[in-house]
Amino acid sequence: MPTGEIYFKHSLRVNGYLCKGCTACMRTCPTAAIRIREGKAVISENKCVDCGECIKACPHKAIYIKQDDFGLIENYKYRVCLVPTTFIGQFDTKYKTKAIYSCLIRLGFTHIYEVEHEVARMMELYNLYMEAHPEIRTFISPYCPAVTRLIQVRFPSLVDNVIHVRAPLELASRVITKKLIDEGARPESIGVFYVTPCAAKIAAVKYPVSGKDTCVAGVINMDFLYNKVMLMLHDSDKNAQPINHTLNSRDVQWSLAGGEAPHFKGAHYAVDGLQNVLNFLERLEDEAIDAPGLVEMRICDQGCVGGVLTTQDRFVARKRLEYRARLFERLERSKIRETPPEDHTLTPQWIKDMEISEIKPRSIYKLNDNYAEAFKMAERMKKIEKALPGVNCSACGAPSCAALAEDIVRGDASADTCVFINPLSQTSKDAMKRIWGDRIKDTNKED
Amino acid sequence: MHYTFKIERGNFTDAGQASSSVKRTLKQLGVDPANIKRTVVALFEAEINAVAHAYGGTIDVDIDGEKIVMVVADEGPGIPNIELAMQEGWSTASAKVREMGYGAGMGLPNIKKNTDELKIDTKVGVGTTVTMTVNLA
Numbered sequence: 001m002p003t004g005e006i007y008f009k010h011s012l013r014v015n016g017y018l019c020k021g022c023t024a025c026m027r028t029c030p031t032a033a034i035r036i037r038e039g040k041a042v043i044s045e046n047k048c049v050d051c052g053e054c055i056k057a058c059p060h061k062a063i064y065i066k067q068d069d070f071g072l073i074e075n076y077k078y079r080v081c082l083v084p085t086t087f088i089g090q091f092d093t094k095y096k097t098k099a100i101y102s103c104l105i106r107l108g109f110t111h112i113y114e115v116e117h118e119v120a121r122m123m124e125l126y127n128l129y130m131e132a133h134p135e136i137r138t139f140i141s142p143y144c145p146a147v148t149r150l151i152q153v154r155f156p157s158l159v160d161n162v163i164h165v166r167a168p169l170e171l172a173s174r175v176i177t178k179k180l181i182d183e184g185a186r187p188e189s190i191g192v193f194y195v196t197p198c199a200a201k202i203a204a205v206k207y208p209v210s211g212k213d214t215c216v217a218g219v220i221n222m223d224f225l226y227n228k229v230m231l232m233l234h235d236s237d238k239n240a241q242p243i244n245h246t247l248n249s250r251d252v253q254w255s256l257a258g259g260e261a262p263h264f265k266g267a268h269y270a271v272d273g274l275q276n277v278l279n280f281l282e283r284l285e286d287e288a289i290d291a292p293g294l295v296e297m298r299i300c301d302q303g304c305v306g307g308v309l310t311t312q313d314r315f316v317a318r319k320r321l322e323y324r325a326r327l328f329e330r331l332e333r334s335k336i337r338e339t340p341p342e343d344h345t346l347t348p349q350w351i352k353d354m355e356i357s358e359i360k361p362r363s364i365y366k367l368n369d370n371y372a373e374a375f376k377m378a379e380r381m382k383k384i385e386k387a388l389p390g391v392n393c394s395a396c397g398a399p400s401c402a403a404l405a406e407d408i409v410r411g412d413a414s415a416d417t418c419v420f421i422n423p424l425s426q427t428s429k430d431a432m433k434r435i436w437g438d439r440i441k442d443t444n445k446e447d
Numbered sequence: 448m449h450y451t452f453k454i455e456r457g458n459f460t461d462a463g464q465a466s467s468s469v470k471r472t473l474k475q476l477g478v479d480p481a482n483i484k485r486t487v488v489a490l491f492e493a494e495i496n497a498v499a500h501a502y503g504g505t506i507d508v509d510i511d512g513e514k515i516v517m518v519v520a521d522e523g524p525g526i527p528n529i530e531l532a533m534q535e536g537w538s539t540a541s542a543k544v545r546e547m548g549y550g551a552g553m554g555l556p557n558i559k560k561n562t563d564e565l566k567i568d569t570k571v572g573v574g575t576t577v578t579m580t581v582n583l584a
Contacts (some may be wrong), residue, residue: 375511
């Protein structure tokens with residue numbers, strides 16, 4: 001019985017008590033990874049790309065993201081909070097960045113490090129890869145882990161277009177760890193905790209595409225930390241200790257849609273929002289669009305401020321980050337604030353650690369490893385799809401008639417579940433005929 | 448497996464549905480991504496050719512165990528000089544078509560590059576039938 005938690009190798013979980021089987025998540029999933037079984041949503045491990053769209057769609061808050069226990073930080077002497085600027089964007093600009101960071105220190109962290117310190121180094125890594133692959137015309141930024149996974153399962157022919165470099169948080173955790181070790185800390189006494197705006201970044205830490213070890217000790221959900229900090233900001237600001245943060249104005253906006261553009265010299269495209277990403281990849285795969293250069297893609301609308309674990313309206317959060325960036329710019333121009341130098345240095349170890357040797361295609365469409373068998377299944381699927389009403393009502397527990405047809409040929413469902421082919425009673429058949437006309441079949445037949 | 452699609456003159460915005468639909472089936476069959484790419488690129492180019500030059504037409508796609516045969520048949524002006532049309536950069540596309548980013552004279556050469564067999568039957572003033580074959584093995 002799918003009550004309680006259903007576990008799989010992703011950070012997403014369905015709460016069986018809260019789930020009403022309303023199909024909202026199932027209809028929005030870009031990889032058709034969700035089915036309703038025994039009245040509850042069930043997520044397929046192999047199809048899910050951790051994009052988080054299901055969480056955004058769920059009206060019952062029944063899908064959630066499992067996070068590490070906050071108490072875990074107590075296991076380390078050096079407790080680093082690895083924070084993306086998206087977190088700062090959650091707070092009204094009346095709160096100074098240092099006031100927010102001082103709350104994190106009061107919560108138990110000993111150090112704060114912003115992921116965006118790695119912009120220059122990440123761009124170096126991108127360039128290294130791009131220079132080593134002159135045969136590739138369109139490069140896709142590896143920034144959004146959900147995009148990489150989406151390409152693996154839905155656009156396998158594009159896996160080599162993705163720059164084979166791991167997520168920025170992996171580099172950031174290595175850089176801060178090395179810094180602390182250089183200052184005399186023992187490696188095992190350092191715990192780096194990443195504050196995540198989305199499910200995809202958790203999956204990137206816990207189940208990386210690279211298959212390599214992570215340098216991150218734990219992941220904390222952004223909404224959880226926001227609540228904790230907000231309470232303290234309201235509580236009292238008296239104990240605030242100034243924390244020096246040294247991001248430059250451009251880097252503050254890195255996580256926003258279009259944020260990678262100012263750091264890249266060549267042709268550049270910024271695509272954000274699930275539907276836009278899907279359309280772009282589809283057309284790119286067909287070579288129906290020619291996009292030489294770098295394509296920055298974010299599954300979430302507006303970039304990371306649209307992440308499912310953020311707490312504020314994404315447009316407001318974006319504006320706040322832009323405001324802070326402009327403020328920094330003004331201060332830097334009038335020499336009140338020193339422009340932080342860009343650090344491009346990469347150690348050979350970092351270059352090695354950040355490399356992904358292979359992004360494996362894992363097509364979710366393939367019906368069978370045997371071509372002849374797959375051919376038979378595809379033929380049957382086409383026939384079944386034609387017999388189904390095409391209404392995509394989801395009453396069968398599949399997101400669309402095409403998905404049901406696929407489930408049937410794969411042996412995971414039966415055509416009996418279609419209420420159009422097999423209405424429950426003559427009365428309901430008559431009633432439905434008034435709505436759907438001929439699409440309500442008179443005879444029951446599968447193929 | 449057989450697929451049929453209609454081609455509408457000047458409808459560049461809806462072009463590509465045939466290749467997308469064929470692509471979906473080829474993915475289900477587990478066809479090698481390189482062959483999928485060749486197929487959809489060739490089909491898309493041929494469709495765009497017909498959309499840009501002809502008055503209308505049909506696309507017929509047959510997939511079997513060994514190959515994919517795509518026939519794009521149009522009613523249109525025909526190709527007066529196939530040899531010229533096969534040259535890269537040679538184009539008779541109108542200014543309007545070029546404005547949309549097409550008509551660079553790469554259509555037929557690109558189809559030839561991406562298919563294993565290419566047959567062009569054309570009659571000036573009547574129409575053109577382009578038959579393209581991609582071998583799967």
